[in-house]
Amino acid sequence: MKIEAHNINDTLIAEVTSNIIIINKAEDGLDLLGNLYILIVSRLFDTYTMDLE
Numbered sequence: 001m002k003i004e005a006h007n008i009n010d011t012l013i014a015e016v017t018s019n020i021i022i023i024n025k026a027e028d029g030l031d032l033l034g035n036l037y038i039l040i041v042s043r044l045f046d047t048y049t050m051d052l053e
Contacts, residue, residue, distance in 0.1 A: 001016060
């Protein structure tokens with residue numbers, strides 16, 4: 001599976017490509033969206049330093 005991020009009109013879009021079928025039912029799609037969200041959020045925390053004081 002390959003995931004590419006695109007920014008179109010200030011909207012982040014993820015393009016997912018694979019040689020095999022990765023979404024067989026709605027639940028699979030929901031799991032994929034959740035995993036992508038977690039990946040994006042974790043990268044944001046790695047990129048930015050937050051000052052909580």
